[in-house]
Amino acid sequence: MSARQLTVRFHGALNDFVAPERREQAFTHVLQGSPSVKDLIESLGPPHPEVDVVLVDGKPVGFGHRAEADTNLDVYPASVPVPQVAKEAHLASPLPEMPRFILDVGLGRLSGFLRMLGFDTLWRNDYADDLLARLSHDESRVLLTRDLGVLKRSEVVQGYYPRATDPAHQLVEVVRRYGLTSRMRPFSRCIACNAPLSTATPDEVQGRVPEGVAQRHSHFQQCPGCQRVFWPGTHHERMQNLVDTLRKLEQST
Known part of the structure; x- marks a missing residue:
């Protein structure tokens, strides 16, 4: 049976947490089970509080979304604008006036x-x-x-x-x-x-x-x-x- 894989790319400052050979480029990851997007992202390095937008095949999802094989996962920090993504799709909570x-x-x-x-x-x-x-x-x-x-x-x-x-x-x-x-x-x-x-x-x-x-x-x-x-x-x-x-x-x- 062939391995269940998906393609992952981290953007911007999230690459600080990724292995050097995976920075600023898409890479293939072999799925183990059916992890949530949050658990998958963190298993690859970046902590979830630094993540603002997650796209699966170009569509925004939440941290609880289950990762699936044969999909493309793009993960963005707050510092990188993501065009045409609705406000409610952003995962980072807004700061109060005096944080x-x-x-x-x-x-x-x-x-x-x-x-x-x-x-x-x-x-x-x-x-x-x-x-x-x-x-x-x-x-x-x-x-x-x-x-x-x-x-x-x-x-x-x-x-x-x-x-x-x-x-x-x-x-x-x-x-x-x-x-x-x-x-x-x-x-x-x-x-x-x-x-x-x-x-x-x-x-x-x-x-x-x-x-x-x-x-x-x-x-x-x-x-x-x-x-x-x-x-x-x-x-x-x-x-x-x-x-x-x-x-x-x-x-x-």
Whole structure:
């Protein structure tokens, strides 16, 4: 009996997860049983949260569609427009005006950057994989992780695998992927504990900042959660430069 086969092609950034000899081209895959499109795609590499459109013989299908022999499967990420595909055929969920995030243990510095930009971002160094996936689903948070096993869990709806290892480069990736520059509210959230910041007068922070800072500055912010105090010092200037760079990147794309 001849093998049951179908033809598969991944498009755009999804090729980052595919074996080199299969990138940017159609290839033949031997079917084992009758897997769902989601399971078939993930068995070949890409995690389902990065998939936006799946076409079988040119017609859009959902993740639950059963793969069949002698068909052509095209898989697209959100970054690649697919002409003549209805809005409801897109599998990626739309972001709210202010998206919220949850990050795995290896992305601690990225979490600080996202909080600096004003985004509600959960991060702990002891999140278990099942808790990451569950919180992402239950609280409608975008899961950012470099663990493909976590990203492929069925309960994860929105998620992204940062390709870069440098946190600043990861931030650029995430900002571009989700179009965050227009949503940024810099310096509105505590980078340490994620709580929204409030303004504070010099009298309110007296004794909680170095004497020289108290003499040079009159504008402060404080965190109601961890009680940290922030002011526009050299660190603030570096972060402002990063914000300006991100805005310029969007204007150039």
